[in-house]
Amino acid sequence: MHSGGMTDALEITPCSGPVRGSIQPPGSKSIANRALVVAALADGTSLLTGVPDGVDTRVMMSGLRQLGYDVVHDADAATAGVSGRSGKIPASDARLNLQNAGTATRFLTAMCCLGHGRYTVDGNARMRERPIRDLTEALEQLGAGVQCSPTGCPPVEIEANGLDGGSVKVLGRSSSQFLSALLMAAPYARQAVEFVIPSDLVSRPYIDITLGVMSAFGVVPDRVEHDRTVVHNGCYQSRDYAIEPDASAAGYFFAAAAVTRGKVTVTGLSRQSLQGDVAFVDALEQMGCIVTSESDSITVEGRPLRGIDIDMNAISDTAQTLAAVAVFADGETTIRNIAHVRHKETDRIHAVVTELRKLGLHADEHEDGMTIHPGTLRPTTVRTWDDHRMAMSFALIGLRCPGTVIADPECTSKTYPGFFADLSRLCGTAG
Numbered sequence: 189m190h191s192g193g194m195t196d197a198l199e200i201t202p203c204s205g206p207v208r209g210s211i212q213p214p215g216s217k218s219i220a221n222r223a224l225v226v227a228a229l230a231d232g233t234s235l236l237t238g239v240p241d242g243v244d245t246r247v248m249m250s251g252l253r254q255l256g257y258d259v260v261h262d263a264d265a266a267t268a269g270v271s272g273r274s275g276k277i278p279a280s281d282a283r284l285n286l287q288n289a290g291t292a293t294r295f296l297t298a299m300c301c302l303g304h305g306r307y308t309v310d311g312n313a314r315m316r317e318r319p320i321r322d323l324t325e326a327l328e329q330l331g332a333g334v335q336c337s338p339t340g341c342p343p344v345e346i347e348a349n350g351l352d353g354g355s356v357k358v359l360g361r362s363s364s365q366f367l368s369a370l371l372m373a374a375p376y377a378r379q380a381v382e383f384v385i386p387s388d389l390v391s392r393p394y395i396d397i398t399l400g401v402m403s404a405f406g407v408v409p410d411r412v413e414h415d416r417t418v419v420h421n422g423c424y425q426s427r428d429y430a431i432e433p434d435a436s437a438a439g440y441f442f443a444a445a446a447v448t449r450g451k452v453t454v455t456g457l458s459r460q461s462l463q464g465d466v467a468f469v470d471a472l473e474q475m476g477c478i479v480t481s482e483s484d485s486i487t488v489e490g491r492p493l494r495g496i497d498i499d500m501n502a503i504s505d506t507a508q509t510l511a512a513v514a515v516f517a518d519g520e521t522t523i524r525n526i527a528h529v530r531h532k533e534t535d536r537i538h539a540v541v542t543e544l545r546k547l548g549l550h551a552d553e554h555e556d557g558m559t560i561h562p563g564t565l566r567p568t569t570v571r572t573w574d575d576h577r578m579a580m581s582f583a584l585i586g587l588r589c590p591g592t593v594i595a596d597p598e599c600t601s602k603t604y605p606g607f608f609a610d611l612s613r614l615c616g617t618a619g
Contacts, residue, residue: 206450219432222295235429237266247287255300257273281305283308289315294369297320301332306346323369354381357386359386381418381419406423439509445477457485458481467502467503476492495560501525508578540558547566568592572597
C-alpha cells in the first residue's frame with residue numbers, strides 16, 4: 189500500500205474495485221481508558237479484555253503505574269490486569285507527563301484529587317494548549333486544591349486531600365471528558381455529588397459510555413432529571429470486563445465501503461453499543477448507503493452518494509471521516525456544531541479544510557464546521573497535523589484518488605497502530 193518508509197510517508201494504493209469484506213477493529217480507547225480508571229479505583233483485581241494497544245491507552249496505564257497501581261498489560265492477548273485499591277491513590281507524590289492523551293490527562297486530574305499529597309499532571313506542547321480550566325474549577329467546587337496554568341491549560345498542580353462532594357455545575361463547552369472525569373471519581377467523595385449538566389454539553393454520548401462503565405463495576409448513578417445526576421458514596425467492585433471494538437475506528441471501514449461502493453461488515457459491534465459513534469452509519473445512510481445491523485455486526489453497502497447538511501456535535505470524532513466521504517458525493521456537504529474539535533489533537537476544522545484545498549477542492553471553513561464542495565481531485569501529500577484521525581480519514585480519499593500520500597502515518601499509533609495494515613488487507617492492496 190505504500191512506497192517509502194512508514195516513518196516518512198505512505199502512498200495509498202487506489203482500490204481496483206469496490207471494497208468487500210469484514211473486519212473487527214481493536215477495542216475502544218474511550219471505553220478502555222474509563223475501565224482502567226474505574227478498575228484502579230475498585231475493590232479487588234479486574235481483568236480487562238479487548239484492550240487496544242494504542243499510545244493513549246499505554247499512556248493511561250503508565251500514569252496509573254506512576255500513581256502506584258499494579259497494571260499488567262499483555263499487548264498480544266489484548267488484556268490488562270488491574271489491582272484496585274478501593275478508591276485510594278497509593279502514591280503521595282507524582283509528576284505525570286501524559287503526552288497528548290486527552291482522556292488520561294482529564295481523568296487522572298480528577299482521580300489525583302482523591303489522593304493525599306502533591307501531584308502534577310502535564311503533557312506535551314499541544315496538551316499545554318488544550319483547555320482544562322473548566323475541570324479544575326469544577327474540582328474546586330468539590331473542595332479540591334487544584335490549579336491549572338494561567339492559560340487555562342496544563343500543567344495542573346494538585347494539593348490533594350480528597351474531595352468533599354456536594355453540588356457541582358460542569359461547563360461542557362469544549363469537552364465532555366471533564367464531566368466523565370468527575371463522575372468516575374465521585375463515589376469516593378466524602379458526601380454524595382450532585383451534577384448539574386449543561387444543555388450545551390458537547391459529545392454527550394460519551395457520558396453514556398462513562399455511566400455504562402461505572403454501572404458495570406457496581407456504581408449506578410441516579411439520573412434525577414435530564415440535567416441532574418447524583419452519584420452516591422460507594423465503591424466499584426472488580427470484575428472481568430470485555431471492551432467492545434472501537435466505533436470511531438469502525439467508521440473508517442464503513443466509509444471505505446461508501447467511497448468505493450463496496451460492502452463492509454464490522455463484527456463485534458451493534459447498534460446497542462455503548463459508543464455513540466455507531467450513529468456514524470446513520471449519516472452514511474442519509475448520504476445514500478444501505479445499512480443493515482445484526483446483534484453482533486453492522487454492514488454498510490455503498491451506493492451513489494449525495495451531499496447532506498448535518499449536525500455532528502454528538503459524534504464529532506467521526507466528522508473528519510464524513511468529510512472524506514463527502515469528497516465523492518453529488519452536491520455539497522455541510523458539517524455543523526463541532527466548534528469544540530478545534531481543541532483536539534489539532535484544530536480539526538482548519539486542518540481538514542486546508543488539506544482538502546491542497547487536493548484541489550473548494551472547501552469553506554466556518555466557526556463551528558465546514559462545507560465541502562466535490563470536484564476534481566489532484567495528487568498531493570496530506571499533512572496529518574500530528575492527528576491520528578487526519579491520517580486515517582484522508583487515507584480513504586486515496587482509495588479513489590491516485591497519488592495521495594499520507595505524511596507521518598505513524599501518528600495513527602495514538603489509537604490504532606495497525607490501521608494501514610488492516611486497511612490494506614480489507615482492500616486487497618497489501619504490498
